[in-house]
Amino acid sequence: MTFAGFPDEGLVFYEGLEADNSRTYWTAHKSEYEAFVRGPLQALVDDLAPEFGPAKVFRPYRDVRFSHDKTPYKTHQGAVVNPEGRGAGAWYVQISADGLAVSGGCWRLESDQVARYRRAVADAVQGAALEKEVARLRSAGWTVDGDRLVRVPAGFSADDDRIELLKHRSLHVTRRWEPADWLHAAAAGERVREAWRDVAPLNTWLAANVGATAKEPRPRR
Template identity: 75%
Template sequence: MSFAGFPDEGLVFYEGLEADNSKTYWTRHRQTYDSCVRVPMQALVDELAPEFGGAKLFRPYRDVRFSHDKTPYKTHQGAVVTPEGRGAGAWYVQVSADGLMVSGGCWRLESDQVARYRRAVADDVQGGRLRAEVDRLASAGWDIEGERLIRVPSGFDVDADRTDLLRHKSLHATRRWEPADWLHDQRARDEVRAAWRELTALNAWFADNVGATTKEPRARR
């Protein structure tokens, strides 16, 4: 199936889910979710795969085991592309009642990855490379987000350049669009492709300097 946009019915579906996040609502509107949200999202990432790689679509169900919020369903559909063998740096796309969102970078880093990230930021060459890329994206209207410390981590000069980058424990750039007519046709694919291309250098920095974690996966209980 070729991508033809996200039907308005999909956004309306999420408006309803935000108001009634229940199994009853989900069961009644499951066909709308499948045909107007999940199928178009799969078609979108399939068409982008030759350039960026295969994507993983996230499940619509929330993990409520350790959350105070027990609502069972996510109010958005996301998909992520994590290039094999690069370890860090990914592309993300999401559709919801709020419209379209794209993002790139890293959302969660293990302790060994955080250590490598900080060493790279402190390095004049690699830190300068990230500084320039973050500044470029911010100037182009991207939001620079991610978990960060209140203070600069110990062992680093608090007066040094790039202290804002040193405080990050994860870093990603995000752009959001409110619902618009182009979201319902192939222009949505073109916007995502163009946005992901803008994030290529940021993802390359993470792949070059952070890479995959070397920590053993936690044993399941």
Template identity: 75%
Template sequence: MSFEGFPDEGLVFYEGLEADNSKTYWTSNKGAYEAHVRAPLQELLGEIAPEFGIPKVFRPYRDVRFSHDKTPYKTHQGAVIHPEGRAGAWYVQVSADGLRVSGGCWRLESDQVARYRRAVADDVQGPRLQAEVDRLAAADWAIEGDRLVRVPTGYSPDAPRLDLLKHKALHATRTWEPAEWLHSRTALEEVRTAWRDLTALNAWLDDNVGPTAKEPRRR
């Protein structure tokens, strides 16, 4: 089936989940989640995958093992496309707050952080990233990612692009509040256009950071 928008019933489902994040609510309304949240998101991803890659739709359940917040369900539905062997990824999320799209990297291993910082300090690659980050910020993208408070070890306090050097992850995010177009195919075009706008950022990360060489952690 083709994507025809995110039904308002999906947003209403999440409004209810925010008010009553319980197994009772979830069980009673799981049909609404499947039909009005998960299904349309999968339809959107199915149409956009040929350009960006194979998507992963996240589970709706929270990992509460190490959290003080024991509410069992996420109040949003997200999905990511992270091509194998690359550092950059694309993300989309729907919730009662509307639609969110992001691109970049959310978590870097120590070897990736080291390569990232070397590239930021480089006289050619560093200015390339700075120019792209400045362009995205000017286009109303929020530039985010975990970062140090202090100067990274081995770098000078007056190093060029110090703000970028402090980052341990780097991604750009745009959010839209609920609107009528969210319930139509316009939502697909907004996601597609936004992800295309992040192509240069992800390309820089792929070229200069790449995948980690560390072994996957055992679970």
């Protein structure tokens, strides 16, 4: 299946799910989810795989075991590319009733990765490179986000260069587009491709300076 855009029926499906997040709605409209949401997204990431690598398409079901929100279904469909061996630096794409979102960077780092990240940020060369790249992305319309400390991290001073970057415990950037005619055509795939290329330098910096964790994987609860 070649990606030909995200049909409007997929956005309508999510509008309905937002209004009625129930098994009854899901069962009655599951075929629409498969045809107009999951199918096109899978086709998109398959088209992008030769350049960026294979993607994981997330399950539509929410993990409600430890959440006060017990609604069973996600109101968006996402997929992530996390190339093996990089450790940090991934690409993400998401479709919902609100439109299209693309992201890049890292969403969760272990303590050893955070330590390497901060050492690199404090380094004159690597820190300046990241600062320049983050500024470039922000000026290009990306929102810069991530888990951040409120206080100055231990071992650093509030007067340190790049203190705001040093506060990060994860770092990712996002661009969003509201629904428009181009979303329903193959042009949407090229927009994702161009956005992922735009964030590739950030991912390269993270892979080179943060890398994979040495910690054992967390046991599943």
